[in-house]
Amino acid sequence: xxxxxxxxxxxxxxxxxxxxxxxxxxxxxxxxxxxxxxxxxxxxxxxxxxxxxxxxxxxxxxxxxxxxxxxxxxxxxxxxxxxxxxxxxxxxxxxxxxxxxxxxxxxxxxxxxxxxxxxxxxxxxxxxxxxxxxxxxxxxxxxxxxxxxxxxxxxxxxxxxxxxxxxxxxxxxxxxxxxxxxxxxxxxxxxxxxxxxxxxxxxxxxxxxxxxxxxxxxxxxxxxxxxxxxxxxxxxxxxxxxxxxxxxxxxxxxxxxxxxxxxxxxxxxxxxxxxxxxxxxxxxxxxxxxxxxxxxxxxxxxxxxxxxxxxxxxxxxxxxxxxxxxxxxxxxxxxxxxxxxxxxxxxxxxxxxxxxxxxxxxxxxxxxxxxxxxxxxxxxxxx
Amino acid sequence: xxxxxxxxxxxxxxxxxxxxxxxxxxxxxxxxxxxxxxxxxxxxxxxxxxxxxxxxxxxxxxxxxxxxxxxxxxxxxxxxxxxxxxxxxxxxxxxxxxxxxxxxxxxxxxxxxxxxxxxxxxxxxxxxxxxxxxxxxxxxxxxxxxxxxxxxxxxxxxxxxxxxxxxxxxxxxxxxxxxxxxxxxxxxxxxxxxxxxxxxxxxxxxxxxxxxxxxxxxxxxxxxxxxxxxxxxxxxxxxxxxxxxxxxxxxxxxxxxxxxxxxxxxxxxxxxxxxxxxxxxxxxxxxxxxxxxxxxxxxxxxxxxxxxxxxxxxxxxxxxxxxxxxxxxxxxxxxxxxxxxxxxxxxxxxxxxxxxxxxxxxxxxxxxxxxxxxxxxxxxxxx
Numbered sequence: 002x003x004x005x006x007x008x009x010x011x012x013x014x015x016x017x018x019x020x021x022x023x024x025x026x027x028x029x030x031x032x033x034x035x036x037x038x039x040x041x042x043x044x045x046x047x048x049x050x051x052x053x054x055x056x057x058x059x060x061x062x063x064x065x066x067x068x069x070x071x072x073x074x075x076x077x078x079x080x081x082x083x084x085x086x087x088x089x090x091x092x093x094x095x096x097x098x099x100x101x102x103x104x105x106x107x108x109x110x111x112x113x114x115x116x117x118x119x120x121x122x123x124x125x126x127x128x129x130x131x132x133x134x135x136x137x138x139x140x141x142x143x144x145x146x147x148x149x150x151x152x153x154x155x156x157x158x159x160x161x162x163x164x165x166x167x168x169x170x171x172x173x174x175x176x177x178x179x180x181x182x183x184x185x186x187x188x189x190x191x192x193x194x195x196x197x198x199x200x201x202x203x204x205x206x207x208x209x210x211x212x213x214x215x216x217x218x219x220x221x222x223x224x225x226x227x228x229x230x231x232x233x234x235x236x237x238x239x240x241x242x243x244x245x246x247x248x249x250x251x252x253x254x255x256x257x258x259x260x261x262x263x264x265x266x267x268x269x270x271x272x273x274x275x276x277x278x279x280x281x282x283x284x285x286x287x288x289x290x291x292x293x294x295x296x297x298x299x300x301x302x303x304x305x306x307x308x309x310x311x312x313x314x315x316x317x318x319x320x321x322x323x324x325x326x327x328x329x330x331x332x333x334x335x336x337x338x339x340x341x342x343x344x345x346x347x348x349x350x351x352x353x354x355x356x357x358x359x360x361x362x363x364x365x366x367x368x369x370x371x372x373x374x375x376x377x378x379x380x381x382x383x384x
Numbered sequence: 385x386x387x388x389x390x391x392x393x394x395x396x397x398x399x400x401x402x403x404x405x406x407x408x409x410x411x412x413x414x415x416x417x418x419x420x421x422x423x424x425x426x427x428x429x430x431x432x433x434x435x436x437x438x439x440x441x442x443x444x445x446x447x448x449x450x451x452x453x454x455x456x457x458x459x460x461x462x463x464x465x466x467x468x469x470x471x472x473x474x475x476x477x478x479x480x481x482x483x484x485x486x487x488x489x490x491x492x493x494x495x496x497x498x499x500x501x502x503x504x505x506x507x508x509x510x511x512x513x514x515x516x517x518x519x520x521x522x523x524x525x526x527x528x529x530x531x532x533x534x535x536x537x538x539x540x541x542x543x544x545x546x547x548x549x550x551x552x553x554x555x556x557x558x559x560x561x562x563x564x565x566x567x568x569x570x571x572x573x574x575x576x577x578x579x580x581x582x583x584x585x586x587x588x589x590x591x592x593x594x595x596x597x598x599x600x601x602x603x604x605x606x607x608x609x610x611x612x613x614x615x616x617x618x619x620x621x622x623x624x625x626x627x628x629x630x631x632x633x634x635x636x637x638x639x640x641x642x643x644x645x646x647x648x649x650x651x652x653x654x655x656x657x658x659x660x661x662x663x664x665x666x667x668x669x670x671x672x673x674x675x676x677x678x679x680x681x682x683x684x685x686x687x688x689x690x691x692x693x694x695x696x697x698x699x700x701x702x703x704x705x706x707x708x709x710x711x712x713x714x715x716x717x718x719x720x721x722x723x724x725x726x727x728x729x730x731x732x733x734x735x736x737x738x739x740x741x742x743x744x745x746x747x748x749x750x751x752x753x754x755x756x757x758x759x760x761x762x763x764x765x766x767x
Contacts (some may be wrong), residue, residue, distance in 0.1 A: 046624075054511060055437040061466050061512030061627070064756040068514075068627030074643040076622035077757050078472050079464040083444050089461050092485070093476065100482035102475070128437060129444030131451075239459035241429075244444070244451030260457040373447040374460050 004098040005224035005231045005383060007217050008036025009343040014212035014331035015181040016115045021053045021062055024213040025111040026069045028336075032107060032215030033070070037227060040070050045103035046077040049090035049110035050335035055125045057113055066109060076103070083129040084284065086110065087214070087338020088239070088367030088376030094218045095237050104219060110339030111213035122209050126334075129370050131245045142206065144246055144371045145285035146198025152253050152287060153200065156302035160200060164191035165308050166286040167204045167328055173315060174325025176355040179340075181210050181331030205286040210331030214340040224383060230350040235362075236269030236379035238262075242372050253302070255288075257375030258295030258366060265364075265377040266297075273297030276379075277360035278348050279319065280341035282368035283326040292366050293321070296377070315358060323348065323356045338367035342378065349382040387481045388607035388614045388766060390600050391419025392726040397595035397714035398564040404436045404445055404496040407596040409452045411719075412492045415598030416453070420610060421488065423453050428486035429460040432473030432493035433718035438508045440496055449492060459486070466512040467667065469493065470597070470721020471622070471750030471759030477601045478620050487602060493722030494596035505592050509717075512753050514628045525589065527629055527754045528668035529581025535636050535670060536583065539685035543583060547574035548691050549669040550587045550711055556698060557708025559738040562723075564593050564714030588669040593714030597723040607766060613733040618745075619652030619762035621645075625755050636685070638671075640758030641678030641749060648747075648760040649680075656680030659762075660743035661731050662702065663724035665751035666709040675749050676704070679760070698741060706731065706739045721750035725761065732765040 010031035012024055019027075025048060033040065048063040063077040082089035087110040097103040114122055127140045153160060168188055174180035186204060194203035224231040240260035243249055249256065266272055273296055281292040290304035298319060299307050307313055313321040324330050324344035327337055345363035347353045365378045393414035395407055402410075408431060416423065431446040446460040465472035470493040480486040497505055510523045536543060551571055557563040569587060577586035607614040623643035626632055632639065649655055656679055664675040673687035681702060682690050690696055696704040707713050707727035710720055728746035730736045748761045 052437055052443065054435055054508070055441075055443070058438075058511055059515075060435065060438070060508070061753060061756065063464075064466070064512070064624060064627045064753060065514065067624040067757075073625060074623035074639065076475075077465070077624050078476075078622075081443075081446075081462040081464060082460070083447070092459075093461075093479075096476075096479040096483040096485050099484065100479040102479050102482070125437070125443070128441055129447070131448065132442075239461075240457035241447060241450040241460050242456060244447045256457065370444060370447060373444065374450075 002099050003221040004095050004234045005219055005221045006346050006380065007219055007224050007228055007231045008032050009346045010035050010215040011179040011340055011343050012213045013179055014210050014333060017211035021057055021059055021111055021113040022065050024113060024211060025062060025066050025109045028111060028213035028215040029066055029070050029107060029109045032217050036217035038105065038217065040072050042105045043072045043075045043107045045097045045106040046072055046075050047090045047093050047108045048079045049086040049108065049339055050079055050112060051081050051083055051086050052125055056117060082374050083369040084334050085338055085367040085369030085374055085376050086335040088378060090339060091342050091378050092237055092239055092376055095234050098218050098220060104223065106218040107215065108339060109213060109215045110336040112333035112335045113211045114209050114333060115211050119209065134246060141371055142198045145287055146201045148252050149201050149287040158305040161188055162305035162308050163205055163286040164188045166283060166289045167191045169314055170283060170322050170326035170328040173323050173356065174329025177325045177330060180325040180329050181208055182329045201285060207284050207327040207332040210333040212331060212333040212336050214336045214343050216339055216342050231383040232346050232349040232380045233383055234378060235381045236265035238264030238268065239374060239376040241374045244373050246371050253291060255291045255295045255372040257372045258292050261375045261377040262296045265379050269379045275362055276319065276364045278323060278358050278363045279321050280324060280344050280365045281321055282366055283322060283328050284332055288368065296364065296366055320358045323358060338376065341365035341367055345380050349380055385482050386604040387478050387617045388602055388604045389729050389763065390602055390607050390611055390614045391415050392729045393418050393598040394562040394723055394726050395596045396562055397593050397716060399498045400594035404440055404442055404494055405448050407496060407594060408445060408449050408492045408494040411494065411596035411598040412449055412453050412490060415490060415600050419600035421600065423455050425488045426455045426458045426490045428480045428489040429455055429458050430473045430476050430491045431462045432469040432491065432722055433462055433495060434464055434466055434469050435508055439500060465757050466752040467717050468721055468750040468752030468757055468759050469718040471761060473722060474725055474761050475620055475622055475759055478617050481601050481603060487606065489601040490598065491722060492596060492598045493719040495716035495718045496594045497592050497716060498594050502592065517629060524754055525581045528670055529584045531635050532584050532670040541688040544571055545688035545691050546588055546669040547571045549666060549672045550574045552697055553666060553705045553709035553711040556706050556739065557712025560708045560713060563708045563712050564591055565712045584668060590667050590710040590715040593716040595714060595716035595719050597719045597726050599722055599725050614766040615729050615732040615763045616766055617761060618764045619648035621647030621651065622757060622759040624757045627756050629754050636674060638674045638678045638755040640755045641675050644758045644760040645679045648762050652762045658745055659702065659747045661706060661741050661746045662704050663707060663727050663748045664704055665749055666705060666711050667715060671751065679747065679749055703741045706741060721759065724748035724750055728763050732763055
């Protein structure tokens, strides 16, 4: 059975004066409206969220959302796969339709983070890494710093190439009204920003963000009855890598990206060369390179050259992170994978406004932890 | 596609000197062994867990488990549906096989709770209820007390009938080596125990528990190649009720139980009269009555009569909670629904030891919150 996406929504990402329940209710309601369906149509509800209990002391948000949107007796569930919870939600929504369990599924991803200090948020996020590594000071930013140093030296890549990722994604974010930062930066600003985890600096990191995003799924058959503007999920897969990051053979290869994208391409019957637009998980600038290589858009160690050549700019051959990416759009953990789906869907149905590129096939890669679990989703425009 | 269960495991439930990661690793390893498969066979891993972050400050336990059992690159995900997370995990595992996403799925439910004080645990658990109710002092035990008072008065049921639920389930638990309490009690002990939420007393409540349980799922076709001892999931569904409990029309009707069991019966093509053994979510004694009625085993307001007649004893017409139920087995939130599946599976394949009853069809009802979301699963012995 072919699974279709028929609607999408996003709240403004940024520092929001609203709790998690309000954020997901806003995105959920807007997704139903965008899909042109009513609460009674929804049979399954998934809420992608990593840590509402840790951030806000609030549990049971999926049941609260079912109530707030009037979805009862729809089935409800919270999906957690750390920072790839949104991608995992897309996979669950796909499975709910493909298995026949549901005929209409609403997915809402969300996280409320900015009311906690950066130290507190870092502590909550670091709890998803291996305790043995975390106790030695290895947080996600420090893994990113070490990986970036290794990559730059081994592949003789200029430090500027990482800055250019940030510059490109900030430029794209200017045209995204939902982005946390609608602000251009230049290479000098990025290179002169404070060091966070040498050689990475402030502008190599995504911000801490509040926000929510929603998607509506149904069968392709029913999608065709409802709308002309739908996309289908032609490939989707998830894969784990070692939870202990230092046990990986090559720190510049994200095994979860390779395995999940391989499986997704096989399911879709296409290859990397067929992808017209991609959203990659640029939590750190270096990750955009590793995912370009893991997804087969570039040879190992050569993604930075494409950056230099402008291939991944909005007017390039393969636009990457037209939404602004996590870098400028922001990264509300559970929402990010859903918001990647939002961008790909809007690009495929021609509703991306000033960010619109020409695309029939899009790919989203959502990374949990430091690649501990990864989901790759391929969408194609409906016929 | 018909989905089969081919293996099951449980750790000892109780006060355990082990963290959540160790508990789920123990149950996961034992489930693979019981199914006779290797880590390489597993394609999807689901971990049912409500609150490892809140209880223990530990996130990412599904990725840790994939690593600890050597399941990479299997897909991993944490499923939260509050106290019905285990049932939701069964539903996700079912969907993963039925949709073709996975050919072999491992589900492990677990929770580590006893290192926190009762007040702390109550606070974490109460965060899943509606804030407006919780702020007025309405915790799950207080809902249970009010519901019990209403039920006893309205249906002219004797207070002893609730005590008899506890006595029956404790008696069953004596023969369950995994149970937290392997100890018989009598009606007088239950009736004279300290008041917790009038009219309910200590022995009307399940304990706080550490523990883990696992199940292995595959297609019926593959199950038949692997083993003669398998069960099939012939019906499964989940349903929400209002998140604000006081908005329900009738406090003695659990809408989520009615809706999910109706759908599960329809899917299985059977009715309540065809069920030979059932595990109900007796977090509070009164809930066993409400679920007996919601699942159609008794008329509304009459479940207590069956209790008096001994129909639900192990040697009765419809044995309920042969495992000892949550009351004596314990209730490690995310594990409980999986452990219900363990008991039904073991009964159907004739491996329940001294608890064995004659059964070809079993039902498990797993309740989240105060019925805010409910999963009903029907299993039948494999042919």
